[in-house]
Amino acid sequence: MDSIDIDIENIDLVAEKKEILNRYRKMRKSAQPHIKDKEEAQLITEAFKVAVKAHEGTRRKSGEPYIFHPIAVAQIVVEEIGLGPTAAAAALLHDVVEDTEWTTEGIERKFGKKVALIVEGVTKIQTSPTLSLADWGVSQQAENFRKMVLTLSDDVRVIMVKIADRLHNMRTLSSMRQDKQLKIASETIYLYAPLAHRLGLYQIKTELEDLYLKYTLPNVYKDIAEKLEKNKVQRNKFIKEFIAPLEESLKKAGFKAKIVGRPKSIYSIWNKIQSQGVSFEEIYDLFAIRIILDSKPEDEKSDCWRVYSIVTDNYHPNPKRLRDWITTPRNNGYESLHATVMSKEVDSKGESRWVEVQIRTGRMDEIAEKGYAAHWKYKALGKNTGRTKESGLDSWLGYLRDLKDKEDQLSAKEFISAFKANFLKEDIFIFTKDGQLKKMQTGATVLDFAFDVHSEIGLTCLGSKVNKKLVPLSYELKNGDQVEIITSKQSKPNADWLKFVVTSKAKEKIKEFIRDEKKEFINKGKEIIEKKLKQFKLEVSDTMFNIFKDFLEYKNLSDVFFDVGKGYVNTKTINKFEKYKQDKDRAAELAKTKASMPAEEKKAESKKGLLIVGENNSGMDYSLSKCCNPVPGNPIFGFITMSEGVKIHRTDCPNATNMLSNYGYRVISAVWSSQKNTMFLVDLDVEGNDRTGLIRDVTLALSTDLQVNIASLDMGLKDEGIFYGHIKLYVRDQEHLDILVERLKLIDGVDKVTRHDERNDDLN
Structure with missing residues (x-):
């Protein structure tokens, strides 16, 4: 509170x-x-x-x-x-x-x-009294x-x-x-x-x-909201004209229905702008049409498909965009038919456009709006919806109870990561070789499927056939795939498997196998080193183990023992340790006779005065994070790292959500103050259609027209006919950057200019 x-x-x-x-x-x-x-x-x-x-x-x-x-x-x-x-x-x-x-x-x-x-x-x-802040x-x-x-x-x-x-x-x-x-x-x-x-x-x-x-x-947010408001009149006119023939057709067919047009949310529009690299004006589905039918429970499914037929009689459909969540509802109970059709009406640009039409009954609509609270209401009323199988929620809660049984094996952060990865995603439906239907989460691979069938099948999985074709273990399954798993007693898990499995069961079993195997090799490696130390007539102690670790230039002892046990460090290398130890002892003796010289400390330069960081802490040391390179004009926040002081990030930095949601106690406020004529390094990605002279035009625009100092320029072909460029350059602030980006977009062939941000670990 x-x-x-x-x-x-x-x-x-x-x-x-x-x-x-x-x-x-x-x-x-x-x-x-x-x-x-x-x-x-x-x-x-x-x-x-x-x-x-x-x-x-x-x-x-x-x-x-x-x-x-x-x-x-x-x-x-x-x-x-x-x-x-x-x-x-x-x-x-x-x-x-x-x-x-x-x-x-x-x-x-x-x-x-x-x-x-x-x-x-x-x-x-x-708050726990036994933990540090x-x-x-x-x-x-x-x-x-x-x-x-x-x-x-x-x-x-x-x-x-x-x-x-x-x-x-x-x-x-x-x-x-x-x-x-x-x-x-x-x-x-x-x-x-x-x-x-x-x-x-x-x-x-x-x-x-x-x-x-x-x-x-x-x-x-404000920019998108204003644009939605600006074209509201034209949008409503378009929707009214689109709906009119549907209302007439539904009435003739004897359906009682309500048809509404609803704009897409501001966040979903922003998400499309980001993911598709398009402008607001280029997004075609800024709204959806919803048809809500008054149907008897036993007629719901057939009524929806009859209405789909009426919609596609009036407007040409895009068959690739049909979504049937009536035959197979989503796990959260959502049921609806989604069709995308081409309008006869034209928008403000005089163009026809694709329109999403959602078809559902009143019961389905209430569940879509109020989720399982509505689902329970209909269940309690005893209304027949034709569903005899366990509901998505029942099965989901069953998964949660399984996760609850394993809570002692996971840290709190690991638990939440597993929860997000496994229980906040939609499911897909996969067929086994003999035609049995299994439910898997979206993004699941062939190997996840093998572990889902049985742990032993996953641990000995050698390969797989999907729809009778050989595929790698990392193959991402799609709705309706039929999967056959190939096993071998000689096959066993390796760390690379963890790079592509997504289910918690697969991850846990692979980690458990690797952990047990690693333990065996660690013990074997330690025994080998102990025998060698005795052979060199050196003491067997933790101190000597650590000197051996430094000799091999490893960071921790367990890795040393493991690699020696595995045979990654050969006997010839281990034998060189005897001479290394002798040289080290002589150097230590020599060092005692020399006077030590104090090392000169260099302080990293800080852009003081550019920011006010924290509450009443305008003098606090900070640095600008390299993962998102903020410039004046960007919304920002400060993040206290464990070893590098305060780092300044943009609020839309790719690492921001993780930091702010999981480490909120290390976040402090930060605002721009004066700029002091400082220039800031930014990374840009440029994409477009390749042509002769394009690199020259980009370079001239930056260096001559805009007089920008370019730190680096790397351009080449991404795919046939498509070029990709990565440019590092210096700007004064966000306004300067916006002008630069717009100028680059004017160049013939340049299609997209975006900031290049990187995910990294800035927590330490």
């Missing part, structure tokens, strides 16, 4: 109490459809009374009463997610254990075990995530309440410091937005993503 105590002399407490009651009544009204009896109504009332008393006198960073927050979270839980009284009560109480005298046991005695379990699941772990910061966040995820396997409402809590915190993030905004926003995109997506909460997932962009790249 982020709260403050403030002077309340100038606050109208009577008006505040009235506002608290108004907000509670609004939430209570939204909860009413979910309340079955007086006991459930009383549960919410009592939770509200306890929360008001517990948070009395406490205020948020914005200055408003803290109780506004739990009421807002409860409002999201009942209205936007569609959960009932138990979740509403837990939402009202979700901060009382963390911030007041209440305990989980006290909550359980008064409100029951279910409410207590949810409150416990969303309560942060308290640095160790605590990195472990606390991961442990909180792990605790929440493990409680999720007992009651999925835990994560739904937590997502509602995070959504309200993101909606009210403007009152926080910039470094706090970046930390919270990065945690959100790292874990909470994918979780919302996995649970089918698409509306909430979309809003979380948009708010992440708003606080990490505010100028980008």
Whole structure:
């Protein structure tokens, strides 16, 4: 909880109490459809009374009463997610254990075990007195995530309440410091937005993503929002003209349907701009058409396909873009038919365009908006949807329980990495050789499949046939592939396998094999070295082992023992150690007779005065990170490394999300001050169609037209007819860089100019 105590002399407490009651009544009204009896109504009332008393006198960073927050979270839980009284009560109480005298046991005695379990699941772990601040910061966040995820396997409402809590915190993030905004926003995109997506909460997932962009790249967010608003009239006209013939055709066919046009989210548009290297104007699917049918449960599937036929009778489809999530729903319960068709209407440029049409029933639409909360509602009502198999959520929670059994084998960070890798992705369906259907996560390889069948098959996997053709073990499986695994007793895992497997089971089994094998070779190598030391008449001790390690120029002893045991270090090399030790002893004796000279220390030059770093720390030493090369005008933050002081990163640095979400305690605010005529190194990638004289034109534009100092220029062919260039040059600030990029784009043949950023480990 982020709260403050403030002077309340100038606050109208009577008006505040009235506002608290108004907000509670609004939430209570939204909860009413979910309340079955007086006991459930009383549960919410009592939770509200306890929360008001517990948070009395406490205020948020914005200055408003803290109780506004739990009421807002409860409002999201009942209205936007569609959960009932138990979740509403837990939402009202979700901060009382963390911030007041209440305990989980006290909550359980008064409100029951279910409410207590949810409150416990969303309560942060308290600071450990046995850990240093640095160790605590990195472990606390991961442990909180792990605790929440493990409680999720007992009651999925835990994560739904937590997502509602995070959504309200993101909606009210403007009152926080910039470094706090970046930390919270990065945690959100790292874990909470994918979780919302996995649970089918698409509306909430979309809003979380948009708010992440708003606080990490505010100028980008504002620019896209303004462009969407600018073409709103033309877009609505286009949608209206596109929908008209569909409405008429559906009416003639006897369908009751609602057709709406919805713009794509700001984040998804930005994501396409980044991933496809295109401009806003070049994105064709800025909106989607949704057809929502009023169908009987037993007719849902056939009705959707009949409507698909009507849509494609009116508009020419792109068969490669058909997505059928009715026959095989997504794991989060999402069901819909997606078709992409070519419009007859023209856009503002006078061009026809591809339009995505989503076809679903009212039940499917509610599940698409409210996820499993809606799924349970229909299940509880006993409505037949034609689904007899275990739901995606049931199987997903089963996976989580398996992961829970292994929690002691993984650190908190490893646990969260495994969770993200295995449980926040969509699944694909694969056939075995004899036609059995198996479910695998997207990105799974042939080797992942082998381990999924059986650990022993994975450990002895030699090769594979996919659709009767030989493929490498690293082959990434696709929906509908038929797989045959080839094994051999002589085959065994190696470290390279870890580079391409993605499932936690495959990784764990490979690591376990390598670990056991390494242990054997380490023991063997140590025995060989001990025999040699005795042969050289040297003592067998840890000190001597470390001297031997230095002789081989290794960093740690276990690698020395392993490589010797494996035979990577031959006997001839080991025999040279005797002379090395003698020379080392003579040098040590000689050194005692010489006077030592103090080494001259050189201080690295720092661009002082360019930035104000930290709270009231304008004199703090820092350096600009080489992974993203920030320049004045870029949104930035400071990151305290373990050995290189403060590094300054762009907020859209490829390493930012990892740093901000996992190491938020090492993040400090940073803003540009004066520039002092300093030039900054930036890396640019240039791509386009190759032609004679292109390199000359690029060079002339930079050196003559723009008079830019070029540090390096590397250009060549990427594919036949496509050139690629990597340029390092100096600019004054972001505005200077923007001018330079636009000038390069004017050159005939240049198609794309982007900043070259690198992922690296800047944590130490």
